[in-house]
Amino acid sequence: MKQDRIIQNERAPLAASLWAATANDAPDRPALHGGAEADVVVIGAGFTGLSAALHLAEAGKCVIVLEAETPGWGASGRNGGQVNPGLKADPDQTEAEHRRDIGGRMVAASAVAGDLVFGLIKKYGIDCDANRCGWVRSATSASTLAALSETGRQWRARGHAVDEIDADEMARLLGVRHYVGGLIDRRGGNLHPLNYALGLAAAAERAGAKIHGQSRVKQMNSDADSITVTTDTGSVTAGKALICTNAYTGPLADPLGQTVVPVTSVQVATEPLSDNVAHSILPEGHSPSDTRRLLVYFRKDAHGRFIMGGRGALSDKHVLDRQQALRDVALDLYPQLDDAKWRYAWGGDVALTRSHAPGLHKIAPNAMAGIGFNGRGVGMATVMGRILADWAAGCPEDALDYPVTRPQPIPFHRFRRIGLGATVALFGILDRFSP
Numbered sequence: 378m379k380q381d382r383i384i385q386n387e388r389a390p391l392a393a394s395l396w397a398a399t400a401n402d403a404p405d406r407p408a409l410h411g412g413a414e415a416d417v418v419v420i421g422a423g424f425t426g427l428s429a430a431l432h433l434a435e436a437g438k439c440v441i442v443l444e445a446e447t448p449g450w451g452a453s454g455r456n457g458g459q460v461n462p463g464l465k466a467d468p469d470q471t472e473a474e475h476r477r478d479i480g481g482r483m484v485a486a487s488a489v490a491g492d493l494v495f496g497l498i499k500k501y502g503i504d505c506d507a508n509r510c511g512w513v514r515s516a517t518s519a520s521t522l523a524a525l526s527e528t529g530r531q532w533r534a535r536g537h538a539v540d541e542i543d544a545d546e547m548a549r550l551l552g553v554r555h556y557v558g559g560l561i562d563r564r565g566g567n568l569h570p571l572n573y574a575l576g577l578a579a580a581a582e583r584a585g586a587k588i589h590g591q592s593r594v595k596q597m598n599s600d601a602d603s604i605t606v607t608t609d610t611g612s613v614t615a616g617k618a619l620i621c622t623n624a625y626t627g628p629l630a631d632p633l634g635q636t637v638v639p640v641t642s643v644q645v646a647t648e649p650l651s652d653n654v655a656h657s658i659l660p661e662g663h664s665p666s667d668t669r670r671l672l673v674y675f676r677k678d679a680h681g682r683f684i685m686g687g688r689g690a691l692s693d694k695h696v697l698d699r700q701q702a703l704r705d706v707a708l709d710l711y712p713q714l715d716d717a718k719w720r721y722a723w724g725g726d727v728a729l730t731r732s733h734a735p736g737l738h739k740i741a742p743n744a745m746a747g748i749g750f751n752g753r754g755v756g757m758a759t760v761m762g763r764i765l766a767d768w769a770a771g772c773p774e775d776a777l778d779y780p781v782t783r784p785q786p787i788p789f790h791r792f793r794r795i796g797l798g799a800t801v802a803l804f805g806i807l808d809r810f811s812p
């Protein structure tokens with residue numbers, strides 16, 4: 378099946394995805410029909426669900442994955458493809474906010490997100506243009522440089538290769554002198570996100586997992602021994618259920634969806650650039666994020682297309698405006714893109730949490746959810762899938778690498794997206810006057 382079908386069932390301004398247009402072929406994965414049984418049922422086939430399914434199938438468990446659309450349809454098939462290790466909070470803060478043993482395990486698990494992602498790609502021969510060149514974080518001001526410098530210091534104190542780079546080295550790596558310096562996190566890199574998701578799906582199937590597309594779970598009923606999840610055309614009864622639906626959770630397992638605020642992030646991409654323009658931009662293939670309040674992230678793909686991403690908006694009109702604003706930011710940074718043809722424009726939903734950290738939520742004695750990656754899920758969702766698999770395979774909760782909590786709805790959740798619109802507008806103004 379050609380994956381340009383993958384962003385069907387999507388609002389038009391979010392649908393013209395570069396990743397869908399350049400994806401590897403994948404088999405049809407028909408809907409679930411009738412009743413089935415499994416050790417574990419996984420709901421949602423993004424990085425979280427597919428990583429969980431792969432780890433469980435490798436451990437010999439019988440796994441069925443139910444995906445409302447197709448594997449990678451959600452954020453996993455639409456993102457910037459940056460592999461960013463670590464949680465949003467610095468390691469000292471994470472350790473201070475949790476009991477020392479669990480805080481330490483959270484930091485350690487997030488620190489090896491790059492090892493896990495690039496290790497799975499190597500182990501299963503996933504064809505996804507993986508480039509472990511490091512994740513560059515570019516500072517726009519002295520104060521943001523100081524914050525990045527502190528982040529680097531804390532990781533280096535724990536033995537990780539997160540190095541400061543000065544303005545000259547930043548200019549060399551980016552092909553533009555615009556930033557005052559920053560960090561290179563050598564544990565990270567980038568990849569073709571949809572092909573990574575499709576590769577995880579294929580690896581999970583080879584290990585014995587079954588994956589059904591077009592199978593939206595509408596209901597979950599659990600008793601002491603089992604849990605049954607139901608779609609329009611079938612049901613699965615399993616010992617445990619894993620909910621991996623992130624920003625697309627909606628009303629499933631209420632109030633789970635109210636623990637996150639879905640926020641649209643959008644991207645635009647050009648046709649392949651001419652060789653001399655392509656070589657003048659990000660010559661070593663890095664994918665930087667910068668530190669303005671309304672962060673932008675940019676990169677080239679493996680064929681020299683330039684991609685710029687950033688915060689989206691609620692309405693279609695404002696999404697189109699944001700996509701145009703990203704083309705303008707790209708031209709400001711790299712005037713040599715003047716003649717480039719902007720061919721792709723798409724987006725998807727990021728799940729923000731109140732704490733800026735993902736949640737591992739117990740929904741029922743036999744159901745667990747891992748959601749809320751705050752725009753940093755290529756690495757951390759893959760890690761969360763592994764942690765969910767540990768739990769489903771019988772690891773005691775207090776021995777997991779992440780604390781288990783009950784889902785706590787964000788107060789006034791219904792109004793959060795409106796408030797967010799105002800915040801985004803304010804941040805845009807602040808960035809203009811004090812980068």
Ligand SMILES: Cc1cc2nc3c(=O)[nH]c(=O)nc-3n(C[C@H](O)[C@H](O)[C@H](O)COP(=O)(O)OP(=O)(O)OC[C@H]3O[C@@H](n4cnc5c(N)ncnc54)[C@H](O)[C@@H]3O)c2cc1C
Pocket residue numbers: 420421422423424425426443444445446447448449450451452453454455456457458459460461592593594595621622623624625626629642643644674686724725726727747748750751752753754755756757758
């Ligand atoms: C535009 C954009 C750019 C981003 N850039 C980056 C980046 O560069 N680096 C980074 O680390 N992170 C990035 N992120 C975040 C990252 O993509 C996510 O954190 C990650 O993909 C989350 O994976 P997931 O499997 O938890 O969720 P998803 O990939 O969203 O998967 C959830 C799946 O659940 C399915 N589903 C929902 N409800 C049901 C149901 N009831 N029944 C069955 N299935 C259901 C959905 O169809 C969906 O496929 C970005 C996100 C976006 C949107």
